[in-house]
Amino acid sequence: MSIELRHLRCFLAIAEERSLTRAATALHLTQPAVSRTLAALERHLGVRLVDRSTHHLHLTAEGRAFREKAAAAVAAFDDALDPARLHHRPLRLGHAWSALGAFTTPLLRRWQQEHPDTPLELLRIDDRTAGLARGEVDAAVLRGTVDTPGLVTALLFTEPRVAAVTSDGPLAGRASLTLADLAAVPVVLNTVSGLTTLDLWPAGSRPVTTLTVGNTDDWLTAIAAGRGAGASAASTAQMHPHPGVTYRPLTDAPPVPVFLAWRAGAPHPEVGALVALARELGAEG
Numbered sequence: 001m002s003i004e005l006r007h008l009r010c011f012l013a014i015a016e017e018r019s020l021t022r023a024a025t026a027l028h029l030t031q032p033a034v035s036r037t038l039a040a041l042e043r044h045l046g047v048r049l050v051d052r053s054t055h056h057l058h059l060t061a062e063g064r065a066f067r068e069k070a071a072a073a074v075a076a077f078d079d080a081l082d083p084a085r086l087h088h089r090p091l092r093l094g095h096a097w098s099a100l101g102a103f104t105t106p107l108l109r110r111w112q113q114e115h116p117d118t119p120l121e122l123l124r125i126d127d128r129t130a131g132l133a134r135g136e137v138d139a140a141v142l143r144g145t146v147d148t149p150g151l152v153t154a155l156l157f158t159e160p161r162v163a164a165v166t167s168d169g170p171l172a173g174r175a176s177l178t179l180a181d182l183a184a185v186p187v188v189l190n191t192v193s194g195l196t197t198l199d200l201w202p203a204g205s206r207p208v209t210t211l212t213v214g215n216t217d218d219w220l221t222a223i224a225a226g227r228g229a230g231a232s233a234a235s236t237a238q239m240h241p242h243p244g245v246t247y248r249p250l251t252d253a254p255p256v257p258v259f260l261a262w263r264a265g266a267p268h269p270e271v272g273a274l275v276a277l278a279r280e281l282g283a284e285g
Helices: 005-017 020-027 031-045 061-080 101-114 179-183 216-224 234-239 271-284
Strands: 091-095 120-124 139-143 151-159 161-166 187-190 210-213 230-233 245-249 256-263
Touching (some): 005 061, 020 031, 091 271, 139 151, 151 271, 161 216, 161 234, 187 216, 187 230, 216 245, 230 234, 256 271
Parallel strands (some): 091 120, 091 139
Antiparallel strands (some): 139 256, 161 245
8 A cells, every 4th residue: 555645644633633533533434443553554564553551552662763753754845835835935833832021023124134045934822842743843941851752952041930829819929839739729730732841849749739731721720710729931931911810929949941842853953053143142130
């Protein structure tokens, strides 16, 4: 059999969603059709790409390796068929919620002045790699640990952490907060694109109750509604003010590293210039 682009797109959707049902919804297909497409791809490659032995799907080692190749192939195909990219290929910069914080607007303005022939497109994409692993962007601003295979990273700067609490709650009256303060109340975790996990707390002092959401907007809404508190980077307070949410310094949490990441192999030719400019702005800040 011959492998077509639809096989690769199907596999990438499964890898992203970690569910055949959700992948089918994202692709507007039926679940049996997605299962058949995946099985056909695995037969062609002669390896198992997805481990179906547990309730939640996980990529095998071969699947993780193939994901990077599939993402690069799909991205190259889409670029080749986009007429606009034949003239001045834009540099697509992904982010999951706060871009470069206070440096975002200066970056966009400086880039336009210094690189007028290469448009810089800022795209918010709600997943761990801000669309980078799926080939939707050329580079991405990522916070915290970056362990996705096939990505190259450059450290730009670090940010202090903040706590986000309900504005009319008792914690909002404090000048600063600690991890123990947050552990005493339900903690809201953005498990799709967020930075914070339970590993932020010491093993014996983790929050007992958590609430999971899928993006920054839902995270803010849950905190404003009094359903819990959260932890994030200082740029979140700068980029996402909310009348129902108060941000306070989180004094005993480690700072957050901010990286620019891109796929290994064939990066956009202007990635190096973007790293240099982002670092310059961070140093000035």
